Amino acid sequence: MGLLTDTRTQAVMSRVILAIHKPLEVLLYIAGVASLLVLAFTPLNEKTYFSENALLPGLVERKYLNDQSVKDYAKELTRLGAADNGKGPIPEDWLKAQFMDLGLDVFSQNFTVQHPFNVKAKGTQESGAVSGTNVYAILRAPRIASTEAIVITVPYRNKEAEAGRARTHYGIGLMLSLASFFSKNTFWSKDIIFVVVDKEEVGMQAWLAGYHDSHSEYLPTSLMLGRSGSIIAAINLELGSEFTDHIDLKIEGVNGQLPNMDLFNLAVRLCRVERVPVTFQNRFDPSERIVVKWAGLQHSATTMLLNMAKQASGKPSGIHGLFLRYHIEALTLQAHPAKRGSGVEAVGRVMEGVVRSVNNLLERFHQSFFFYVLPSCERYVSIGLYMIPFGLLLVVPTLRGMALWLLAMQSVEKMDTSSDEKDNDEKEDGDKKKKLELEQQGRPFGQVMPLIIGAHIMGAILFISPQYLVSEHIASFNVTPQGAIAIGFAAFFVGSASLPIFGRRNNFQTSEDLPSDWQLLKCLTLIWYTVTLLAVSMFNFSLAFFVAVPTIPIAVIVQPAEQSVLKIIQGFLLLMISPLSLLYSFITVHHGFFNPGDAMVDILTQGLHKTVDSLFEGVVNAYLYGNKSFALITLVWFPVWFLLWAVLFRKASGKKVSS
Template sequence: MGLLFDENKQILTLFTNHCNKISFLCICSAIIVTFTLVSEGYVDPTYFSENALLPGYVNREFSAQPYLNSVLTRLKDVTKSRPGEFVSDWLVNEFNSIGLHSYEHNYTFEYPFDDKKIINGKSVYAILEAPRAPNTEALIISSPYQSSKKFNGKTLPGIGLMLAMAKYFSKKSYLAKDVIFLISGQEIGFQAWLDSYHEVYSSPVLTSGYLTAKSGPIQAAVNLQIDDEDITQLEIEIEGINGQLPNLDLFNVAVELATRESITPTFHGKSHPFSTDFYQVSQNYALTTASMMISQGKTKSTGLHGIFQKYAIQAITLKGIGQNSGNKQDDYLSVPFYVVGRVVEGVFRSLNNLLERFNRSYWFYLLPSTRRYISIGYYMIPFGLLVIPLLFKALNIYLKMNLDSCHDESGSLWAALPFNFYCHVCGFLVASLPFFLQRFAWIYQSHNLAFKEAIYYSLIVSSLLFIFNPLVKLNKNSIELLKARQCVTLINLALILSCLSLFNISLALFLTILMMPIAYICVSLPNNLLRKLFSPLVFLIHPLSISYLCILGTSLWFNSQLDITSHIQQSFQNHKSLLLGQLEDWYIYGNWTYLFGSAFLFPIWLQIID
């Protein structure tokens, strides 16, 4: 190693002298490349990688049959006579009258926190067996059951359309895959049904029950979220749990068939811009991409399709935007909602042509519009340019440690690993806090605290305790050891962000933009006094601070009438609710946001603030 430094000492010295300039150049290059990727002329048009889908050759024959109007009227009548009740028996009888095999699925959900309330729920599903294949593969049409507009609006039109599609498909002989029709009154019902279907038990708080009948492996699913009978646009939702995305070909099929049926397909409220104005189109691309990245970075599913994606089922949600919706665009023409049925028919006939599972096209992409995409090979370039300054700075610190004339054993990177290990142990202890609070619930219940407050204040207190832990300050007087710790911290941060980018590029990019400059500046400050003065800024990259600032920024943006004190207080309460929601998603759906923030981001923050 010493010979290597001696032979390249001039080059390495040049690098150490200009490391900050090189890093700044990388950041500027990343900004330029980012604006280039979302500009007209540089984004790629979408296409079909799997030619077997053949959406252009699919004949759509579904029309507004008398049964569609009849079943929707009868469904509305029965929901009025039984308000707030999931009419599972009526749905089973209706599927049976069509000629399908229909069943009820029972499940039990025990809320994991506080009151431990138990919910007994039901789902209804029917299986249309393919006449041309022996139950080897299946497709799913799903819809939630909501009979009131209290939450996301009524879904009765979508359920009526599903029943009409079931009757329509039952008379066709071209199906080579079974079609499963699934309806549940609660979101957790879809999770329970899929657990039972695959005979897995992914959540300790959910008793999935048993399915009376099954079909073959599920290839794809389309979730219907239709609350109006006059549709102005068809919103296609794709972001799933932890930022997972479906195969791009499935999205392209829905866009193509919606366009052919003269219904405007939209993505995050925007259709493909047909304009000759370069700047207007580029602005539209940038806003749509930013909207998708914000949605993906939240790690929460935008619809029920996200539950299917957990099981490697390619799924999307088709959300009908009606006349009375606040998202309606005035320049979009209204079409009868049975047109959505023609789109669904086309999608399923295209999927029926597949000879194998989705294995082409992209699973990692960003969408500037419904007709353009940015592949992983492109968007990783600006991300890499933003992350690489961390590695440059780590290399710079390491080279200075070895180029200096005096060497100290404490300057070895191996000497910094115990502290790195200690920080990650602290992170896993923080990740285990919910389990400890559940086990010793009497501690906070005796002080009349709910679980939401207990976990929130426990995280704050534990963070402060770990900061002032005297074990962290041992051997702090050694400059060489401090540099070794900084080097390992930067490498650790770069590795974590790089690994995250392979799963959720939006969250990884957001964290990189926020954490990279602060971490870089912290290790660049020449003395301890400046580091102490700069330390309050480091608190901004604590996982709790990051989420709170996002909520506060959203509140300031959308509620301009409130004063700043009201914003702070309201955001504080919303922050506690957000944390509880993330824990619920972790326990129920396997959302790893809390685990990632506590087990990985928190140790990095602890090392930076050291």
């Protein structure tokens, strides 16, 4: 510590930082991005394994046998759905009758989802309300009190809801068949809850809120008469046909949460044992002959980036994702239909193996990893590996902030010495006195703190603005709620960007007496930017990484420019990393990846439409599901971007010191 506090050591360190920080920043940025992508290469990551031995599927002798009942259940559901042109409600009475015939405790839950903005939902008569009914049955454990439970869920989809989604009639049929099979065994140490979910995510959220007594003003539900104990794990099944081409595993939850990796490994291992092809992100693992070649790296890196993209969105990839909010490990098994392939029996044996393995647990999931990314079904990159490249990225703005902190004390206005010789001595004394006063004042915090506080107040205003933008008056302007929020955000953004350009000099420009304030402003902005990225990475690493990669280079190079060309270039780059532009870029690239055959104009147009919808959906999900993406955009990234924008339009007066 003595070396660090010694003034001579500090002087040497300052000179070293100022001398090498630029080339070092470039090297660290390239190393950070490249090393994360290289981690997808099989020799550099780890093979998945079981941390909890009680889950080993080898301990479970699967006994489920397919019978005609699954087909009969599916045909009956299809008939009931066709009776009302595929637009009717969930067949509550029929489902309750089937579960009752099996001797289970059967209950139903009515719910009404009130839209946060009182918007009329599609297909509803009541403004802003979506009503539905969840049906659930409980198989009580015969050897123990109802202290713990395992949940099996299947979403009910009528013909209208099947648009863009897989059917689930065979999934409900398999659930009923498994309930019949499970009820004939006595080895259960946990209750098993079978839930047929109505209205997808909102229905699942209503059931979870009712089960845990965490109701909100947007999710009024009926009293839940049937309960069990603490839920250990949940498996969501989506099965739409008798034969399955492959099972795709979905793990992403709200705000990028992931289940314990042991649960994922369990599902993969059981699919392998039952010879059911299994994929992740709808991609098979690379073959052994290319796994250590360039093609294998490309395949694994693409799978890992798709996993990170879904995690970064903050939206659940299935209704299982809502369980993760309640610290319940969950995943979705989505069976892709085929004319020939694995039969219902194989999928049923996989489900049996998962449930019976979780039934073996003596304690909740606590081993293995909760923070990871997956390049394939049987390889993983843990937090101990991927945080190293991310740390290299965060060193870049930290180094630039340190350099600006040092430069802020060196950037003192050079005094004008071009006056007459007879007044030279008197003027020199006055300049020395003024310079001494400036050095005693130190860094001009008083000049930059109001701007920093004001930027965050603007972010808070943007955060609460949707409830004012979407009101009963927008109907008279023939504007949809999605359009109202998009237009309102764009107008707010344009107005905010205009403030540093047309604002008052003493608020947005460099003081003539304190010429180093732009360096201090950017220094504090970069430090805050680094701290917030690090905090976000602790719960959603993928989001922090996708924000850091495009924004760090631009955030580092931005500074006041006297030349108009440089100012225009920097302004364009800053506009490219503004919140709305980043959202549009991510969505457009994602859409283009999955639709490579579309024309570029169509990709850009669809990206714009999806951006408007995603912005509105993010606001709604913040109210209904606790999605934090909207809060991060408004309360964190917008103030940082605005402060960088203000730095660009400050006057670079005084002694020129390169940053």
